[in-house]
Amino acid sequence: GEPAAVGGERRAELIELRLKERDRFPFADHREEPNILLRLRVPAGVKRDHNGARVPNIVFTKGGGQWLEDIAAIGCDAVGLDWSTDLGLARKRIGDRVALQGNLDPMTLFARPERIRAQVQQVLASYGTGNGHVFNLGHGVSQHTPPEHVGVLVDAVHEFSRRYHE
Numbered sequence: 001g002e003p004a005a006v007g008g009e010r011r012a013e014l015i016e017l018r019l020k021e022r023d024r025f026p027f028a029d030h031r032e033e034p035n036i037l038l039r040l041r042v043p044a045g046v047k048r049d050h051n052g053a054r055v056p057n058i059v060f061t062k063g064g065g066q067w068l069e070d071i072a073a074i075g076c077d078a079v080g081l082d083w084s085t086d087l088g089l090a091r092k093r094i095g096d097r098v099a100l101q102g103n104l105d106p107m108t109l110f111a112r113p114e115r116i117r118a119q120v121q122q123v124l125a126s127y128g129t130g131n132g133h134v135f136n137l138g139h140g141v142s143q144h145t146p147p148e149h150v151g152v153l154v155d156a157v158h159e160f161s162r163r164y165h166e
Helices: 027-032 034-040 064-072 087-094 106-110 113-127 147-164
Strands: 004-007 010-012 015-018 057-060 078-080 099-104 133-137
Touching: 057 099, 064 078, 064 087, 087 099, 087 113, 099 113, 106 113, 106 147, 113 133, 113 147, 133 147
Parallel strands: 015 057, 057 078, 078 099, 099 133
Antiparallel strands: 004 010
């Protein structure tokens, strides 16, 4: 379909909001200071639809597994998970309220191709069958990652994910 407008004439298929290290906060502080969650609201300047086409958005913060329920409740379509959050447990906690994105450990891309393929299968199995999972790394690609290993990852995701989404 046609990409939706983000603002002005810029266009995007989806928007990912990534919280920076300085925006992270201890869980206890979040509970004591409710206004702190306002920083997690989807920015008002981001158009959520354009000409009837919806612009989905994903909220990601490294180490955000402890706040999954709160992040899922802020108006996002998906929550991005880093590699430290168990994907299967996250799915049990969130249910189908939002999609989940993640969460292969990026260091896996330095392993042998067989290991990369095995880890892709493990992530997919952890989420299980059904819709609502966007396969992704749990926090970016190192500049030193062998490009051919990224190819192994992409091929493995295409090969193995079909059985989980039938």
